[in-house]
Amino acid sequence: MRHVTKDNITDVFMGYFGPDTDPRLKEILKSLVTHLHDFARETNLTHEEWRKGIEFLEAAGNISDAERHEFVLLSDVLGLSSLVDMLHSSPKGTSSSVLGPFHITGAPPLAIGGDMRRDFGGEVLLAKGTIRDEDGNPIEGAELDIWQTAPNGMYSSQDPDQDTYSFHGIQTTGPDGHYGFTTVKPVSYTVPSDGPVGDILRGSGRHPWRPSHLHYIVKAPGFRTLVTEIFPDDDPYLDEDTVFGVREDLVMTYVEQPAGSFPSDGYVLSGKVDGTWLLADFDLVLVRDGS
Ligand code: BEZ
Ligand code: FE
Secondary structure (H helix, E strand, O other): OOOOOOOOHHHHHHHOOOOOOOHHHHHHHHHHHHHHHHHHHHHOOOHHHHHHHHHHHHHHHHHOOOOOOHHHHHHHHOOHHHHHHHHHOOOOOOOOOOOOOOOOOOOOEOOOOEEOOOOOOOOEEEEEEEEEEOOOOEOOOOEEEEEOOOOOOOOHHHOOOOOOOOOEEEEEOOOOOEEEEEEEOOOOEEOOOOOHHHHHHHHOOOOOEEOOOEEEEEEOOOEOOEEEEEEEOOOOOHHHOOOOOOOHHHEEOOEEEOOOOOOOOOOOOOOOOOOOEEEEEOOEEEOEOOO
16 A cells, blocks of 8 residues: 555555465554554644653553563553453353462462461461362362462562572362461552553552462363462452452452360461451352363
8 A cells, every 4th residue: 555544554454464374473463553543543642742651651661570570460450361361261160360570480288277377367267268169079189289379479570589499389189188387467568560560550549459369270180270369358449459369259358266276286387376366268160171
């Protein structure tokens, strides 16, 4: 096309694809560029605003490295990560939620009844439940990968004072499908806001907080892997999670238990918890592969 205009540029773009373009790439680019062009026309985007956008993307690239994923964070705070997740999660079983950037592979095994709390202070939380299928049958050999923040609101990879696998562990269920471990009550925390994504949050009058949560990845042969998180119902940020990860069925109550009632056996902390403690009893329901 020799005469490109603001009205025909989108159609001209569509005509530039080569015959061997992968059909899915073509479909995605066609839709993306249609929306991008409409966005520029609708907002009457100025040169100055376009330049600011480019500078933002450059800054996001410059701050990113193997540990810092600013573009993923951007996708998270824009709601794109959660939307993609919801588009492809099963309508059945426990809801999925965002993975986030702080999962690390190779976490150590955590025996049933094990303790992730070790020397950290903070209220003892006993998290337990059954991993089961949609018919209620317990799943033996399910693998539960668990991670959370320390009481200071930091994941181990953010905190030089924590070991690599602090507050990370993998538990495997027996024939009863049961999981159970002790930890500290997770705290609300802020996503990294010292970079360009933080500027966007501040510029939009938004805060960087996430409600406290326990992260779980649940895997079992023959079932869809579930990436999820569970949230206590008394968290002040539950209705304004900055990465849009909260789902109704993932909100539960940490029930305070009286002093002296901690289970007398079966847990590493049995016999060592004198005061009150919290119970998070939550079953995780997996759906079969292909459903
Ligand atoms: C997280 O829950 O660990 C998380 C998710 C998205 C962005 C930052 C952190
Ligand atoms: Fe998290």
